Amino acid sequence: MFASSRAAVRQVASKQVGINVPLRAASVWAKVPQGPPDAILGITEAYKADSHPEKINLGVGAYRDDKGKPYVLPSVRSAEKKVVDAALNKEYAGITGVPEFTKAAARLAYGSDSPVIQEDRVAVTQSISGTGALRIGGAFLERFYPGGKTIYIPTPSWANHNAVFKDSGLRVEKYRYYNKDTIGLDFEGMVEDIKNMPKGSIVLLHACAHNPTGVDPTEDQWRSISDAVKEGGHYPFFDMAYQGFASGDTAKDAFALRHFISEGHRPCLAQSFAKNMGLYGERVGAFSIVCESTEEKKRIDSQIKILVRPLYSNPPVHGARIASEILNDSALNQQWLGEVKGMADRIIKMRALLKENLEKLGSKHDWSHITSQIGMFAYTGLTAEQMDKLAKEYSVYATKDGRISVAGITSDNVRRLAEAIYKVKG
Numbered sequence: 051m052f053a054s055s056r057a058a059v060r061q062v063a064s065k066q067v068g069i070n071v072p073l074r075a076a077s078v079w080a081k082v083p084q085g086p087p088d089a090i091l092g093i094t095e096a097y098k099a100d101s102h103p104e105k106i107n108l109g110v111g112a113y114r115d116d117k118g119k120p121y122v123l124p125s126v127r128s129a130e131k132k133v134v135d136a137a138l139n140k141e142y143a144g145i146t147g148v149p150e151f152t153k154a155a156a157r158l159a160y161g162s163d164s165p166v167i168q169e170d171r172v173a174v175t176q177s178i179s180g181t182g183a184l185r186i187g188g189a190f191l192e193r194f195y196p197g198g199k200t201i202y203i204p205t206p207s208w209a210n211h212n213a214v215f216k217d218s219g220l221r222v223e224k225y226r227y228y229n230k231d232t233i234g235l236d237f238e239g240m241v242e243d244i245k246n247m248p249k250g251s252i253v254l255l256h257a258c259a260h261n262p263t264g265v266d267p268t269e270d271q272w273r274s275i276s277d278a279v280k281e282g283g284h285y286p287f288f289d290m291a292y293q294g295f296a297s298g299d300t301a302k303d304a305f306a307l308r309h310f311i312s313e314g315h316r317p318c319l320a321q322s323f324a325k326n327m328g329l330y331g332e333r334v335g336a337f338s339i340v341c342e343s344t345e346e347k348k349r350i351d352s353q354i355k356i357l358v359r360p361l362y363s364n365p366p367v368h369g370a371r372i373a374s375e376i377l378n379d380s381a382l383n384q385q386w387l388g389e390v391k392g393m394a395d396r397i398i399k400m401r402a403l404l405k406e407n408l409e410k411l412g413s414k415h416d417w418s419h420i421t422s423q424i425g426m427f428a429y430t431g432l433t434a435e436q437m438d439k440l441a442k443e444y445s446v447y448a449t450k451d452g453r454i455s456v457a458g459i460t461s462d463n464v465r466r467l468a469e470a471i472y473k474v475k476g
């Protein structure tokens with residue numbers, strides 16, 4: 051119909067000009083507007099184009115070793131070798147992925163001794179890393195959540211949260227989180243906003259290592275947040291993209307999630323193995339829902355399958371097999387835990403060195419937020435103009451909101467970085 055009506059238009063048009071030449075029809079996509087470039091990619095491009103021999107890229111959200119190089123964990127290398135040596139076939143996984151992986155991922159998050167694991171009431175599916183887990187979660191809530199379809203995310207939040215949940219069909223609202231005056235948590239504002247949300251709202255919580263601020267609630271504050279979520283009859287959705295990567299201890303980083311469960315909440319959870327296993331491009335993640343019973347879990351499982359099937363049928367197997375080896379082989383698991391701690395410790399050390407260097411230079415500002423924040427990112431408190439100056443005059447690249455990826459700091463560049471920050475901020 052569409053094609054034949056186009057042909058008719060062309061015939062009429064060619065009669066009008068009197069010759070039989072095919073006219074060039076307007077493209078179907080003529081009205082598609084140019085989208086803005088990705089903020090992080092723009093930084094990487096500017097960094098690449100800079101010829102300064104000591105340029106520094108603090109934009110990317112990926113771990114770098116102390117020489118500034120991408121890092122493949124030795125435990126990942128060993129696990130991958132085991133997977134390859136096993137010469138497994140390349141058949142499809144089930145819709146919910148590699149079962150040995152998903153079971154182990156749930157144990158890692160909730161704890162092997164958690165009642166929700168012991169009582170077999172966690173519905174879990176493999177996902178395309180953390181983003182995919184959030185997307186499945188958004189779609190599931192949009193389809194089945196009986197309360198209002200509004201999800202509240204912190205201000206600020208990971209830049210992709212808004213788009214992921216909007217594209218899932220949820221309404222996205224914000225709650226207060228970061229206080230720019232203290233460069234810390236706006237705890238009172240956060241709790242007040244949670245209490246004032248319409249009853250039964252969905253609340254997105256960063257389980258640890260909040261991105262982009264690096265500001266996490268203390269354990270006591272988490273207890274009050276759990277109470278506020280309960281008081282409001284809200285539904286908690288945890289995003290845990292950095293388990294182990296924040297403190298170096300996977301159980302400590304799961305405190306908030308596990309505390310909520312001990313308080314009777316039944317949250318859902320997005321997990322990513324991009325950072326803690328350095329499996330960025332392998333896209334290994336899991337989405338899970340804590341259920342009331344095994345019977346409920348079975349119903350939820352069946353609906354997750356119905357939801358995933360038309361999205362991508364089933365997830366890729368290679369990365370999940372690697373993660374499964376690491377989580378299920380006790381020697382490899384111990385090795386991995388040591389390596390995660392090594393990454394976390396290097397980041398913690400770089401925070402301390404940056405602060406120390408700024409103080410040595412004579413900066414009169416209070417830089418304690420650099421060491422009290424946690425995870426891959428630090429919110430420096432620098433303004434957009436100061437960040438611009440850092441890039442233009444000192445070849446130090448990061449996002450305009452003042453966020454720096456601490457993973458991009460090394461023993462070799464930390465002094466130069468501190469000098470640059472000191473020069474733009476004092």
Ligand SMILES: Cc1ncc(COP(=O)(O)O)c(C=O)c1O
Nearest residue numbers: 111179180181208261291322324
């Ligand atoms: C808070 C948060 N959630 C989710 C993700 C998802 O990452 P991925 O899809 O690579 O696992 C990230 C990555 O930076 C993140 O920071």
